[in-house]
Amino acid sequence: MSGAELLGPQEVSRIREEIASAVLGATDGLAESLDSDPEEYLRLLAAARVGAEESSRLLREAVQGARSAGHSWDTVGGLLGVSRQAAQQRFSSKAPSATPEPGVPGGPExxxxxxxxxxxxxxxxxxxxxxxxxxxxxxxxxxxxxxxxxxxxxxxxxxxxxxxxxxxxxxxxxxxxxxxxxxxxxxxxxxx
Incomplete structure (x- = not known):
């Protein structure tokens, strides 16, 4: 399964337009000033970096959510256009789990x-x-x-x-x- 099967072309286009609009609209007058002030490209770069970081965070949370919902690494990798192993290496939690072992029978609920x-x-x-x-x-x-x-x-x-x-x-x-x-x-x- 690929992402193209889950999202139609209009949905993909809308997401891309909204992200570009958010980056260009985040700082007042940025889009308009690009033609007249080369320094504004540095503001665009800074805004695009923030957008990329947020997109990366959202992607990581979406992967964790899909895994928590029971979807396999094969499915996640397929949607991302990478192998199961590549998806698992990139998105599996690096930190040790803070979830305790299941309770002792007769212990606290x-x-x-x-x-x-x-x-x-x-x-x-x-x-x-x-x-x-x-x-x-x-x-x-x-x-x-x-x-x-x-x-x-x-x-x-x-x-x-x-x-x-x-x-x-x-x-x-x-x-x-x-x-x-x-x-x-x-x-x-x-x-x-």
């Missing part, structure tokens, strides 16, 4: 929250934490939570604040993930 993105995962964790779930693992587009009798608080932080957070009672979840790390701690019960 585990649940996977999916799909989530960087935009909604903290709200999902907050909702789960109010119901007594805490983060024990994560991966592309999913969070793994474990049942608990406690109410939990979660944080996602950029950079290395490990010592300060540890001193404040936070526990790091998993090995960390660029550009952020996840932390959790139980919330103290309200005084009665």
């Amino acid at each position: 585990h649940r996977v929250i999916s799909p989530v993105t960087a935009f909604d995962e903290m709200a999902e964790l907050e909702a789960a934490a109010r119901d007594g779930w805490h983060l024990v693992g994560y991966g592309p587009f999913h969070l793994v939570v474990e049942a608990s009798d406690l109410v939990w608080k979660h944080r996602r932080v950029f950079g290395a604040q490990r010592r300060r957070l540890k001193a404040e009672g936070w526990t790091q979840v998993g090995p960390g993930s660029f550009p952020w790390r996840y932390y959790k701690r139980p919330v103290a019960p309200e005084p009665t």
Whole structure:
């Protein structure tokens, strides 16, 4: 199966036009100034680089989503016009999985929250934490939570604040993930 089978020529054309329009329209007057100011080609280059980086990110997330949905590397590679091996080498996660092993029989219950993105995962964790779930693992587009009798608080932080957070009672979840790390701690019960 190829991408041409899933998208018609008009859809392909529309996507290309929208991307070009977004790059040219991102900075005021860029398209109009290209004829009169050679320096504007540097702004075009910078805008095109940002567009390419975003397209690359979207492609990586789409591949991870397709794999999470159960599609094979053969199918993914076919859509990308490369071999299964090439797709797997380029898009398989380089970082070790932060998803824990399945729970021990008779141990705490585990649940996977999916799909989530960087935009909604903290709200999902907050909702789960109010119901007594805490983060024990994560991966592309999913969070793994474990049942608990406690109410939990979660944080996602950029950079290395490990010592300060540890001193404040936070526990790091998993090995960390660029550009952020996840932390959790139980919330103290309200005084009665």
